[in-house]
Amino acid sequence: MTAPHASMIPVVSLLTSLAVLAVVLIGPGLAAEPCREHEIRIDGKAPSALSPDSSEFDVVDVVAALMRSKLDLKLPAWRKAYVCGDEAAFSEGLLRNFGARAWDGSETSAAGMATSVGVFLRGDYLARRPLAGRVEVIAHELAHLSQQELAKPRVHEVPRWIVEGHAEWVALGVVDRLGYGSYSVRRAQVTRSVVDGAIPAALLPGLDALARREQWGRWTRSLSHSATYGQAFLAVDRLTERYGRAKVIEFLSSFTRLTDSRERWDSVFPISYGQFVDDFRVHLQSLGRATISRPP
Template identity: 45%
Template sequence: MRHRRHIRIAPLLLVLALAFAVATPTAAGPYREYDIKFTGEAPPPLGASPGDPELINSIAWLMNNKLDLPFPAVTKAYVYVNEATLVDGLVTLGGEKSNEAWDRWRNASGVATRNGVFLRGDHMAWMHLQGRAGLLAHELAHVSQRKLGEGGKLRPAVWILEGHADWVKFQVRDMLGYRPYAESRQNVVRAVVGAATPIKLFPDLQTLSGTAGWTDWTRKLGAITTYCQAFLAVDWLIERYGSAKLAEFMGRFALESAPGENWTTAYPIPYRQFTDEFRARLEDLSRAMPPAAGGSLAASRPSCD
């Protein structure tokens, strides 16, 4: 399998050697900086109220050892005090363009870049444990995706990247004992069925392939029509062909193959056929499961929960 060719970080206990830096109100730096190092043989034990270092240790170990996801040998996590310092950090440390960072990321709780994971400490402070675990797993999944496609100029469709990141999030929560995967999936289905926007008006997966389309539709109709739909598509793709096949597909983007070749090499079903079949499956959900009373996700939420 393609992703196993990456250097595997031997049974991974993600020990965060913490360089604790206190930023002044005007400083661009984070107020917490974690230098992530991959060593050890067993996941660290978690108490009832784990701190961020302990939580991210366990999550990364599970992702590498149980989900077979690769990581760079060196990865940093930066935690910022507020919106302004996060955006500033994304420009100064994350390599983002200043004219795009504010518009794209000012409301984000976390962002994964080629230079590490950038997090809003003020958001994480009021998150419950499941929320913190979900945020960390989702962003670390994006770090792993970058590692899989390292060296390539192209990347998979955004719906695949975001759907996979939420698939990882729900798997990690299950393995940590916070919520069974099947329950998380059912919650997403109920959110889709009970959404204010009828499923027939959801954008199709092709529309959600690029960053611009993804961002526009998320802002226009909310996360249920994009993140939730993408998760269900990836969940079904993995159900049919396995998670290793998806990792192989994402790893092929490091090879600079011709557009479309990565999918046809990895999967026996044509891309258009899969997306069409998924659309029919999505529209059948309302007949298969009635919405839960009052159950929906906030339109501004960055990923399905």
């Protein structure tokens, strides 16, 4: 799920939630305009280039093709992209497809959300973003679809910091490969946002505290996007830098054949999970010290 960065979309209020729910239950007469649908292409056919005027669906197909050809990330078949005009349409689309179990404030504050039927995107949010920003949001959500394909039904067992960190890593990599922004520059920006934040790096929650969905949501709400998404991205970046992106793909795929969480990790990486968590914390603190010692 992509959370808006600088201009956070307000979480829908309880009254708004109940109003949309009532509209859906009463009938289509007062319902929001339906989300537009597009079957995501997995056959490699996509527009040859993008422009600022490219539609959201063109962006989806270009990003999907690049993920498959350059990052070895396959997408599940028969999935759709849903572009919803505003918060009400986005919320209603989720409600119609998944019922009340999809109904919580964290979903309606998102710019996009990957589900078992495809990706739901806030069209009004994307319209305010430059092309690079639209690519980033869409690539993040398509990365979640790829994770579904790799881990299958056990995708929800993958530690949350890997789920979101990998999606951020894919998104920034796609932006770089399409020529809309340097990966190294964006990584430096994320690093500064994490280590130069109001909370010292030594006091940020460790990766172990960002493993479960409820923990992730609580820390994101109480701290900041950088404390969770930023830190998770840097952790996955360190994993891929040390062991290669194929190892992360292999780890996600291990959820289809192994049931023990530590056995999954140990079958792929030469360092234990606990050692990596500790190593990354030391690494993050060293980045903070480097920032402090850097001349103004």
